[in-house]
Amino acid sequence: MVGDVTKTATARTARQLPADKHDERRRALAASALRTLGELGYARASLREIAQNSEFSHGVVHYYFDDKLDLIVYGVRQYKETCVRRYDGVVADSTTADELADAFAAKLVETIVDEAPMHRLWYDLRSQSMFETSLREAVLMIDNTLKDMVWRVVRRYCELAGREPAVSPATAYALLDGLFQQALLGHLVGRRKSLDDLATEVRELMPRLVA
Amino acid sequence: MVGDVTKTATARTARQLPADKHDERRRALAASALRTLGELGYARASLREIAQNSEFSHGVVHYYFDDKLDLIVYGVRQYKETCVRRYDGVVADSTTADELADAFAAKLVETIVDEAPMHRLWYDLRSQSMFETSLREAVLMIDNTLKDMVWRVVRRYCELAGREPAVSPATAYALLDGLFQQALLGHLVGRRKSLDDLATEVRELMPRLVA
DNA sequence: GACTTTTCTTGACATTTGTCCAAACGTCCA
DNA sequence: TGGACGTTTGGACAAATGTCAAGAAAAGTC
Numbered sequence: 001m002v003g004d005v006t007k008t009a010t011a012r013t014a015r016q017l018p019a020d021k022h023d024e025r026r027r028a029l030a031a032s033a034l035r036t037l038g039e040l041g042y043a044r045a046s047l048r049e050i051a052q053n054s055e056f057s058h059g060v061v062h063y064y065f066d067d068k069l070d071l072i073v074y075g076v077r078q079y080k081e082t083c084v085r086r087y088d089g090v091v092a093d094s095t096t097a098d099e100l101a102d103a104f105a106a107k108l109v110e111t112i113v114d115e116a117p118m119h120r121l122w123y124d125l126r127s128q129s130m131f132e133t134s135l136r137e138a139v140l141m142i143d144n145t146l147k148d149m150v151w152r153v154v155r156r157y158c159e160l161a162g163r164e165p166a167v168s169p170a171t172a173y174a175l176l177d178g179l180f181q182q183a184l185l186g187h188l189v190g191r192r193k194s195l196d197d198l199a200t201e202v203r204e205l206m207p208r209l210v211a
Numbered sequence: 212m213v214g215d216v217t218k219t220a221t222a223r224t225a226r227q228l229p230a231d232k233h234d235e236r237r238r239a240l241a242a243s244a245l246r247t248l249g250e251l252g253y254a255r256a257s258l259r260e261i262a263q264n265s266e267f268s269h270g271v272v273h274y275y276f277d278d279k280l281d282l283i284v285y286g287v288r289q290y291k292e293t294c295v296r297r298y299d300g301v302v303a304d305s306t307t308a309d310e311l312a313d314a315f316a317a318k319l320v321e322t323i324v325d326e327a328p329m330h331r332l333w334y335d336l337r338s339q340s341m342f343e344t345s346l347r348e349a350v351l352m353i354d355n356t357l358k359d360m361v362w363r364v365v366r367r368y369c370e371l372a373g374r375e376p377a378v379s380p381a382t383a384y385a386l387l388d389g390l391f392q393q394a395l396l397g398h399l400v401g402r403r404k405s406l407d408d409l410a411t412e413v414r415e416l417m418p419r420l421v422a
Numbered sequence: 423g424a425c426t427t428t429t430c431t432t433g434a435c436a437t438t439t440g441t442c443c444a445a446a447c448g449t450c451c452a
Numbered sequence: 453t454g455g456a457c458g459t460t461t462g463g464a465c466a467a468a469t470g471t472c473a474a475g476a477a478a479a480g481t482c
Contacts, residue, residue, distance in 0.1 A: 025459090041342035043254035046439060057461050062441065120341035127338045130331035130399050131252035140400065170393065171412050178389020182381065188341050189351065201382050208419040236429090257469060268431050270472085279470065428479070439468075447460070452453100 026064050029056060030075035037072065038117030042124045047071075073138045076125060079118065080142045086111065087153050097161040097206075104153050105202040108180060109195045112187050119184055147173040154209055163210040172209055179205065237275050240267060241286035248283065249328030253335050258282075284349045287336060290329065291353045297322065298364050308372035308417075315364050316413040319391060320406045323398050330395055358384040365420055374421040383420055390416065 032054035037045045047068055051058035065071040090107050094100035112119065122142075129139035151169040158165045165172070179201050186194030243265035248256045258279055262269035276282040301318050305311035323330065333353075340350035362380040369376045376383070390412050397405030 022458095039342075041339065043339070044342070047441090048439080059442085059462065060460060063459070068440065120338065123334075123341065124338040126396070127331065127335040128252065128254070130334065130396060131250075131255070136400055143396075167412075167415065170408065171390070171415070174389040174393040174412070175386045175416075176389070178385040178387070178392070179382070181389070181392075182385040185337070185341060185354075189347055197381065201378075201385070204378065204382070205386075233428095258471090259469075269470095270432070271430055273471065274429070424482090426479105426481075428477105430477070431475090433472105433474095435470105435472080437469080437471105440466100442465085443463090445461085445463105447458105449456105449458085451456085 022064070026074065027078065029054060029061065029064055030071060030078050033071055034075045034079055034118070034121070037075070038121045041121065042072070042128050069134050073135065076138055076142065080145055084145050084149055087149060091152055091156045094160065097157050100153070100157050100160055101203050101206040105199040108202060109199050112184055112195060112198070116184060116188060120188065123181060123184070146177070150176055157206055158210050161210055165209060166211040167209050175205060176202070237285065238289065240265060240272065240275055241282060241289050244282055245286045245290055245329070245332070248286070249332045252332065253283070253339050280345050284346065287349055287353065291356055295356050295360055298360060302363055302367045305371065308368050311364070311368050311371055312414050312417040316410040319413060320410050323395055323406060323409070327395060327399060331399065334392060334395070361387055368417055369421050372421055376420060377422040378420050386416060387413070
């Protein structure tokens with residue numbers, strides 16, 4: 001196997017092992033699908049549209065994925081990995097509770113600005129999972145991951161404040177998610193104050209999450 | 212016009228003015244559509260399916276509505292009216308802050324038990340409105356109505372507690388909506404504790420909304 | 423009872439959709 | 453070179469969808 005690599009590594013564009021290439025194609029296809037899904041939503045994004053916005057033809061989807069749902073679930077799982085560590089920086093860098101709250105709020109705002117399509121897709125899929133059982137497993141898994149992510153922030157905030165958390169991880173996540181979702185909706189409909197409001201609300205909420 | 216009414220009022224089943232009958236049909240059709248939408252979701256509920264679950268044929272939809280979206284928006288607006296006064300009773304009947312919090316929490320739980328399909332449809336449509344601009348006006352209007360509804364509860368809670376609200380109406384709504392949404396999802400996926408958790412979370416949240 | 427008007431049914435239409443498939447393409451080893 | 457294999461293409465297909473229209477049926481009017 002190593003021999004294969006050394007031999008082909010001489011090529012201008014490095015060739016990969018079959019398994020790797022297969023996986024890379026899946027990733028590229030899924031990433032492209034996510035982009036289209038983020039623009040059109042789950043309901044209106046057809047496989048042809050998804051393929052058209054990629055470098056592949058529409059038939060190739062069924063070579064790499066079982067069906068449409070398989071593609072989407074794979075893509076969403078993939079997206080989760082980029083999400084999960086987004087706030088680790090603010091947790092690591094902040095030295096006071098207030099500083100953490102400020103940085104966290106700023107990062108949430110930045111997330112909406114930079115990745116609004118991705119997040120409206122997430123809310124779309126979570127809603128779909130209330131109807132389509134095939135989506136539930138993936139959605140619940142991601143929801144848990146997001147909950148953990150939020151909890152790392154809240155726990156650190158409490159540490160820095162020298163207090164104990166006053167709410168459960170699930171509650172903290174639900175509350176912050178509620179604020180985030182409203183801010184996203186407001187941002188998408190062009191409400192100017194939406195993002196500033198989110199920052200203020202988060203800074204006001206954080207102290208209420210400690211005992 | 213008044214003469215017409217008196218003439219027809221003698222019939223066993225009171226006949227209505229044309230405009231009223233037209234409107235009643237629209238209501239019946241929309242109500243039926245809401246039921247089907249609550250079961251299948253926005254994406255998978257076709258006009259034929261909607262009509263099949265009603266007493267009408269699929270063609271009649273375009274006699275009473277311009278198109279699919281017109282039907283859905285009308286239905287959702289109609290649904291709002293049943294929602295908006297749901298918690299007025301607990302506001303009127305409660306005599307202490309704690310009693311209000313308990314009653315409010317219980318009513319939220321009851322709402323999920325009785326009308327889960329309707330509420331997952333609501334979240335579905337709100338998510339869709341992030342993609343489809345034609346839905347936004349109706350969704351934002353309903354969101355505002357729900358916000359007002361929540362605020363009446365919170366304001367009364369503060370009155371009974373003899374304190375001032377510590378958060379804005381928008382914030383209060385976002386926080387409670389976050390809890391409600393998580394509880395609904397948990398309930399739909401069969402998580403037993405989901406509803407009990409919601410009640411506890413709401414009772415714990417309310418005191419944190421006052422100064 | 424004959425007419426108009428309103429309401430409803432049925433079937434047709436053009437599109438779009440997910441899925442599948444046969445053939446073409448490219449790469450690699452014998 | 454030739455054949456085997458993994459990959460990709462583009463077309464075909466049936467099913468489903470929103471929309472519409474022509475005419476039947478019912479209701480209302482004189």
